[in-house]
Amino acid sequence: MLAPSVERRLAGTVGRLGGESAFEVMARAKELERKGRSVVHLEIGEPDFDTPEHIKRAATEAMERGWTHYVPSAGIHELRETVARHLSRTRNVSLSAENVIVGPGGKPVIWCILSALLNPGDEMIYADPAYPAYASAAGYLGASAVPVPLLESRDFRLDLDALTAKIGPRTKVIVINSPHNPTGGVLTRSDLERIAELAQRHDLLVISDEIYSRNLYDSEFLSIASLPGMLERTIIVDGFSKAYAMTGWRLGYAAMPKEIARAVTLFLNNTVSCTTAFVQMAGIAALTGPDDAVIHMNEEFRKRREVLIGGLNAIPGISCVMPQGAFYAFPNITQITPDEKRLAHFLLEEAGVATLAGTAFGAAGAGYIRLSYANSIENLKLALTRIGEALPKFKG
Numbered sequence: 001m002l003a004p005s006v007e008r009r010l011a012g013t014v015g016r017l018g019g020e021s022a023f024e025v026m027a028r029a030k031e032l033e034r035k036g037r038s039v040v041h042l043e044i045g046e047p048d049f050d051t052p053e054h055i056k057r058a059a060t061e062a063m064e065r066g067w068t069h070y071v072p073s074a075g076i077h078e079l080r081e082t083v084a085r086h087l088s089r090t091r092n093v094s095l096s097a098e099n100v101i102v103g104p105g106g107k108p109v110i111w112c113i114l115s116a117l118l119n120p121g122d123e124m125i126y127a128d129p130a131y132p133a134y135a136s137a138a139g140y141l142g143a144s145a146v147p148v149p150l151l152e153s154r155d156f157r158l159d160l161d162a163l164t165a166k167i168g169p170r171t172k173v174i175v176i177n178s179p180h181n182p183t184g185g186v187l188t189r190s191d192l193e194r195i196a197e198l199a200q201r202h203d204l205l206v207i208s209d210e211i212y213s214r215n216l217y218d219s220e221f222l223s224i225a226s227l228p229g230m231l232e233r234t235i236i237v238d239g240f241s242k243a244y245a246m247t248g249w250r251l252g253y254a255a256m257p258k259e260i261a262r263a264v265t266l267f268l269n270n271t272v273s274c275t276t277a278f279v280q281m282a283g284i285a286a287l288t289g290p291d292d293a294v295i296h297m298n299e300e301f302r303k304r305r306e307v308l309i310g311g312l313n314a315i316p317g318i319s320c321v322m323p324q325g326a327f328y329a330f331p332n333i334t335q336i337t338p339d340e341k342r343l344a345h346f347l348l349e350e351a352g353v354a355t356l357a358g359t360a361f362g363a364a365g366a367g368y369i370r371l372s373y374a375n376s377i378e379n380l381k382l383a384l385t386r387i388g389e390a391l392p393k394f395k396g
């Protein structure tokens with residue numbers, strides 16, 4: 001809490017910013033570890049694997065070759081071309097370098113896109129619960145973030161009737177994220193077709209956050225951009241953090257109609273100037289090099305998913321839908337407590353397991369916690385044992 005005298009100095013807009021509590025919980029977990037406590041980290045969404053060797057080598061070689069200077073704000077042309085080819089192939093669309101912008105992570109890319117699109121008073125429809133950056137950015141910009149609940153009964157897919165009802169004269173953008181953080185839900189072809197139909201009928205843009213497109217377990221990835229008439233009204237967001245275990249490198253990208261790309265580039269120009277040059281060169285190696293590491297990581301996530309979801313469902317009071325993608329479990333804990341924040345706090349402080357309260361992702365996360373299974377099977381088993389042993393002591 002800030003003293004009123006300090007608060008007066010800050011811009012009023014600061015009060016409208018949200019934030020990602022995963023970073024706060026991680027800081028608290030690390031503090032406990034410094035005090036000698038053991039903590040299993042299931043709070044943050046980052047693969048525990050090392051970045052593949054050939055990607056690291058490409059970065060060091062690029063550095064040695066002099067890629068240590070400013071580069072264009074929209075990204076190095078060769079990377080933009082590589083991304084355009086990659087998306088054209090994997091999303092079954094036709095894109096060129098001019099459609100692509102590169103930024104220091106998917107998150108700042110999302111901020112720059114929303115900054116380029118939203119006027120004060122505009123409405124942005126998004127799923128609740130959701131990755132917190134969308135609503136935080138919209139709120140900061142003075143736009144309204146309009147939540148549409150994800151339904152556990154639909155394996156955490158959108159309530160499409162509620163979505164239809166929320167569209168109004170001020171609606172400008174629908175944000176979708178499939179596979180989804182924090183629930184692991186995946187939209188089906190018919191969900192996407194219905195959203196596409198609504199977007200076209202009401203002349204809306206769709207931001208499709210596809211950062212977990214490589215983390216799918218039971219189906220092939222389908223982008224809404226590939227549906228008829230959608231490429232010209234879809235902005236695809238993706239990045240390297242999750243698929244290539246490159247969270248700390250800070251590299252993401254998006255593809256969109258050229259005029260929007262030019263406006264988003266202006267925001268990149270005004271904020272970061274450009275994205276680290278040798279990191280972009282490593283991005284080219286990631287997209288063009290061998291894919292084995294990505295496939296291997298996904299196979300490991302699949303095994304971990306079985307262990308974690310099976311283990312959670314064996315704990316009395318917890319029930320967890322099998323996530324179809326990403327690397328998160330979103331168990332329902334309402335039989336244990338109505339207060340997911342207290343439970344997450346208890347699990348960290350008393351059981352040494354760092355998780356996040358579902359409400360860190362929006363009001364509809366009430367009654368759930370999120371656990372990331374981007375951790376070893378050994379650690380997941382340890383976390384399950386600790387949760388199972390500690391829960392009888394929890395006073396909900």
Ligand SMILES: Cc1ncc(COP(=O)(O)O)c(C=O)c1O
Nearest residue numbers: 105106107131181211239241252
């Ligand atoms: C849904 C979603 N989109 C975007 C991002 C941004 O990732 P990064 O900024 O590391 O590229 C994340 C990270 O957790 C995410 O979960």
